[in-house]
Amino acid sequence: MASKLKLITDGLVKNNPTFVLLLGMCPTLATTTSAINGLSMGLATLFVLVLSNMAISLIAPVVPDKVHIPVYIVVIATFVTLLQFIMQAYTPAMYETLGLFIPLIVVNCIVLGRAEAFANKHGVLESACDGLGVGLGFTCSLTVLGLVRELLGAGSLFGHNIIGGNDGMLLFVLAPGAFLCLGYLMVLFNKLFKK
Amino acid sequence: MAAKSNLTNMVLVLGVTCLLCSAVLGGAYVLTEEPIANAQVEKTNKAISKVLPEFQSVQEKEISGVKYYEAWSGETLVGYAIESTAGGFGGPLVLLVGITPDRIVCNTSVLSHSETPGLGAKCTTDAKFMSQWKNFNPKGKKMTAGPGGDIDAITASTITSNAYAKAVDSAVKVFDTIVGGQSSADAITGASYVNKNNGGQEDGE
Amino acid sequence: MEYFLIIISAIFVNNIVLSQFLGICPFLGVSNKLSTASGMSMAVCFVITLATLVTYLINQYLLVPFKIEFLQTIAFILVIAALVQMVEIVLKKVSPSLYQALGIFLPLITTNCAVLGVALNVVTKEFSFVEGGMLNLGQALVYAFATSLGYGLAMVIFAGIREHLSLSDVPKSFKGVPIAVISVAILAMAFMGFSGMVK
Numbered sequence: 001m002a003s004k005l006k007l008i009t010d011g012l013v014k015n016n017p018t019f020v021l022l023l024g025m026c027p028t029l030a031t032t033t034s035a036i037n038g039l040s041m042g043l044a045t046l047f048v049l050v051l052s053n054m055a056i057s058l059i060a061p062v063v064p065d066k067v068h069i070p071v072y073i074v075v076i077a078t079f080v081t082l083l084q085f086i087m088q089a090y091t092p093a094m095y096e097t098l099g100l101f102i103p104l105i106v107v108n109c110i111v112l113g114r115a116e117a118f119a120n121k122h123g124v125l126e127s128a129c130d131g132l133g134v135g136l137g138f139t140c141s142l143t144v145l146g147l148v149r150e151l152l153g154a155g156s157l158f159g160h161n162i163i164g165g166n167d168g169m170l171l172f173v174l175a176p177g178a179f180l181c182l183g184y185l186m187v188l189f190n191k192l193f194k195k
Numbered sequence: 196m197a198a199k200s201n202l203t204n205m206v207l208v209l210g211v212t213c214l215l216c217s218a219v220l221g222g223a224y225v226l227t228e229e230p231i232a233n234a235q236v237e238k239t240n241k242a243i244s245k246v247l248p249e250f251q252s253v254q255e256k257e258i259s260g261v262k263y264y265e266a267w268s269g270e271t272l273v274g275y276a277i278e279s280t281a282g283g284f285g286g287p288l289v290l291l292v293g294i295t296p297d298r299i300v301c302n303t304s305v306l307s308h309s310e311t312p313g314l315g316a317k318c319t320t321d322a323k324f325m326s327q328w329k330n331f332n333p334k335g336k337k338m339t340a341g342p343g344g345d346i347d348a349i350t351a352s353t354i355t356s357n358a359y360a361k362a363v364d365s366a367v368k369v370f371d372t373i374v375g376g377q378s379s380a381d382a383i384t385g386a387s388y389v390n391k392n393n394g395g396q397e398d399g400e
Numbered sequence: 401m402e403y404f405l406i407i408i409s410a411i412f413v414n415n416i417v418l419s420q421f422l423g424i425c426p427f428l429g430v431s432n433k434l435s436t437a438s439g440m441s442m443a444v445c446f447v448i449t450l451a452t453l454v455t456y457l458i459n460q461y462l463l464v465p466f467k468i469e470f471l472q473t474i475a476f477i478l479v480i481a482a483l484v485q486m487v488e489i490v491l492k493k494v495s496p497s498l499y500q501a502l503g504i505f506l507p508l509i510t511t512n513c514a515v516l517g518v519a520l521n522v523v524t525k526e527f528s529f530v531e532g533g534m535l536n537l538g539q540a541l542v543y544a545f546a547t548s549l550g551y552g553l554a555m556v557i558f559a560g561i562r563e564h565l566s567l568s569d570v571p572k573s574f575k576g577v578p579i580a581v582i583s584v585a586i587l588a589m590a591f592m593g594f595s596g597m598v599k
Contacts (some may be wrong), residue, residue, distance in 0.1 A: 022577060025428065026513050030421035033312060063208055064200035069510075070481055071212050077474035078216040084473070085223050089230035092238060096307075103473040103520055107513040109425055154313065170313040175419045176592065179585035186578040216474065224470055284596050287526055311595070354596065 004129045011133025017110050018141035018182075019189040024110040027101045028142060029178040035158050038146025040094050041101065042139025046132070047083055048105050052076045053119040053131035060120035072115045077106045110138060141185075148181050149173060239264070243276045246293025246302040250274075261369050272296055275373060278306065279366035283358040285309040288318075290359065292366035296374070300331040303363060315355030324349045324356065328363065338364040402530055403542050409527075410546035412594040416514055417554040418587060419595075423514030427555060427584075428577060430505070432566070437559035441552030443502040445545070447487065447509050448518050451480050452544035455519040456537055476519050481510050518547050558587060 017023045027045070032038040055075050063071050084102055087095040095102065105111065114134055119127040150156055153172035155163035171177045243253060243264055250266035250273040257263070263277040274295040280287050286309035293301040303325075310316045318324060327347055340348035340356035348356035416422050423444070431437045455476045463469050488506045491499040509515060522540045535543055561583050570579050 022428065023425070025424035026421050029424060059212075064205045066200040067205045067209050070478065071209060073477055073481055073510075074209075074212050074216050074474065077477050078220060081220050081470065081473050082223055085227040085231065085470070089227045089234055092231075092234045100517060100520060100524075104422075104513045104517055106473055106477050107511045107516050109511055112511060168313070171589075173312040174592065175421070176585045176588040178421070179581050179588055183578045183580075183582035183585060186581065187573045190573040190578065213478075217471070220471065220474070 004126065007126065007129040008133035008136065011130070011135070011137040012140060013137075013193060015134065016137045016141060016189070017134055018138060018145075019186055021110075021113075023113060024108045024138060026104065027108065028145065029175075029182060031098055031101050032142055032146040032149055032178065032181075033173050034150040034154070034156075035143055035146040037094075037097060038142035038144075039139065040091075041098055042135070042142040044083060044087070044098070044102060045105055045108060045110065045138055046135030048076065048079045049111055049114060049135040049138075050128055050131035051079045052111055053114055053127040054124050055079070056115045056119040057122055057124050057127035068120070069112075072112060073106065076111050076115070080106050110134060145178075145181055145185060148185065149177055152181075153177060242291050242304050242306065243293070245304045246276055246291055247274045248295070248301060258369065258373055263369065263373070274301055275370060277366040277369050279362040279369070281358040281362040281365065283308060283310050284315045284352070284354045285311060288355070288358045288362060290362045290366070292363055294367065294370045298332075298334070298367070298370065300328055300333060300363060300367070302330075303328040303359075310352070310355050315349070315352040317349050317352060318355050318359055321349050323347065324359075331363075333364070333367045402539065406527075406530070406535075406539060406543050407546040408597065410543055411550040411553060412591065413597050415550045415554055415591050415594075416518070416547050417551060418584070418591045420517070422517040423512050423551060426505075426508060426512055427551075427558065428580060430508075431555055431559040431562055431580075434556065434559045434563060437555045438552070439501055440505045440508075441548070441555045443505040443509060444512065444514065444551055445548035446502070447480075447484060447506075448515050448548040448551075449541060449545045450487070451483055451515050452519055452522055452540055453537075454479055454483060456522060456540050459523045460537075472520065472523070477516055480515050480519070484510050514548075514551060518544050554587070554591075558584065561587070 011017070015021060018025075018028050024045070027041050031041040052072075052075055056072055059071070059075070060068075080103060083105070084095070087102065114131060118130045122130070147157065149172045150158075151162075151168075153168045153170060153174075155161060155168035169177075172181060240253065243266060244250070247266050250268045252267050254265045254267070255262065256265060261278065263275050265275055266273040274293055276291050276293045278289065279292055280289050282288070288308045288310065289306040291304045291306050293303070295301050305319045308316065308318065310318065324347060336345040337343060338346065338360045340346040340353050340360055344360070346356060346360045410416075414420055417424065417427050426440060426444075430440045458475060458479060459469070459472065463471060463475065484506055488499075491502065491506075522535055522543060527535060530539060558580075562580060565579060565583065574582075
């Protein structure tokens with residue numbers, strides 16, 4: 001049990017996909033205009049990550065070496081399309097906000113990366129834990145980035161205005177702000193966790 | 196860990212995976228088709244109820260390629276909700292404009308836009324800008340937010356405001372085509388009839 | 401005129417890296433040196449244009465008639481993966497010198513979200529300056545090519561900046577990627593000057 005817990009916590013800090021492994025940068029930058037968007041994108045990725053990790057750990061022993069990448073991609077794409085259906089049906093507004101970046105989870109290097117590096121060598125349960133850990137790490141970083149950008153850019157937290165007045169520093173909601181915030185958060189992460 | 200590759204098992208595994216996955220997706224599609232359609236309908240109804248007074252039923256229609264909705268309350272026509280697009284600052288700005296039969300813009304709502312967050316995107320939140328479209332009479336108004344126009348612009352977002360005004364203006368024009376230039380009093384009773392006529396002609400051409 | 405608008409919009413106004421956030425991973429990954437950066441951009445340019453052509457046709461003549469547009473994601477990514485492999489094989493046989501230049505980047509391109517992103521954009525996004533909103537085949541190809549030129553432009557500029565960065569004295573915590581990301585922010589600010597040029 002302890003080892004499984006460690007798999008989950010590793011994903012949060014030591015193997016944090018955003019700040020340490022630098023994977024999945026595109027959705028990280030594009031969808032974090034507010035905390036809630038970042039959180040939703042993270043959860044969507046988490047969903048695909050856990051399910052595809054489990055499925056791949058099951059089928060890995062019978063998949064021939066030379067076609068393993070296409071097979072994995074098909075499996076991942078299936079879960080992504082499933083996610084698209086579910087979001088369209090039950091959270092259509094969020095589906096529209098995240099837009100292109102939902103189908104693009106297919107090419108998120110985190111998902112294929114975990115399949116290659118972990119799921120094809122481990123059992124179903126471990127793979128699920130690994131997916132959960134990395135997914136949570138991704139969700140946390142996205143939410144933090146969204147929080148910072150929303151706070152600076154719009155003066156609100158999860159849509160609640162806390163500064164008063166309408167205007168934040170607009171720059172942080174726009175494209176350059178995404179890079180700027182990410183850069184400084186990386187610096188902070190380095191200062192705190194890397195010696 | 197992985198099995199040895201040869202042609203048979205490569206083709207077999209890839210084929211079976213694809214088949215299985217498309218079967219799963221096909222099944223999921225059938226299952227979620229209804230909730231997705233419901234969500235769509237709910238979304239349109241919600242948008243229409245935002246721009247028009249209370250209604251009971253909605254009919255979807257089309258005139259020269261423009262989609263619009265007729266809202267009815269029993270036997271009375273409540274108004275039209277017309278979809279209208281104009282080029283904004285960052286891309287298409289799509290509005291739903293509710294117009295009552297007496298040619299008054301009841302209210303407007305943004306269906307989709309790609310305006311700059313915090314500037315043009317305020318067209319969905321700015322109270323002062325949005326309230327001017329409530330019970331707005333387009334008669335004799337100059338539909339521009341620029342100098343000499345009758346529209347109040349969002350601060351620092353004249354282009355978006357102009358696009359918004361343009362979209363409302365073209366919705367009013369569509370309204371005029373729908374009711375066929377009849378006087379507004381006749382339009383109430385004649386609307387549905389004229390409508391079908393116009394629609395038929397457009398389709399035939 | 402439409403083509404001109406598409407090109408300006410795709411290269412400058414809606415630059416794929418700096419305002420649409422697609423293809424960031426290779427953008428940060430291989431931009432250390434100007435020569436690898438230009439090699440990568442050329443490979444991306446080639447694959448994006450080719451992939452858009454194929455996926456557009458598949459969407460138009462296979463997915464739409466059978467009303468199975470919901471398979472877009474899965475069909476497109478498979479096509480792109482197969483296409484990249486094929487390009488690699490053909491290139492190896494036909495032009496070994498070009499293969500030497502682009503070869504190492506090709507496998508990386510399958511998971512470059514710019515390729516899938518452009519392919520999906522072309523068949524789903526509405527463009528206000530194009531009549532009817534949707535792109536036709538010619539416009540789609542121009543859009544794809546111009547977008548990848550924009551990718552190359554951003555990439556080459558950034559590689560130039562990074563070559564200078566590697567020589568400068570940077571505080572320890574900022575070393576490497578963080579300072580690079582912060583410089584991209586400034587580059588993105590510069591590109592924001594183009595916004596609103598094409599309505």
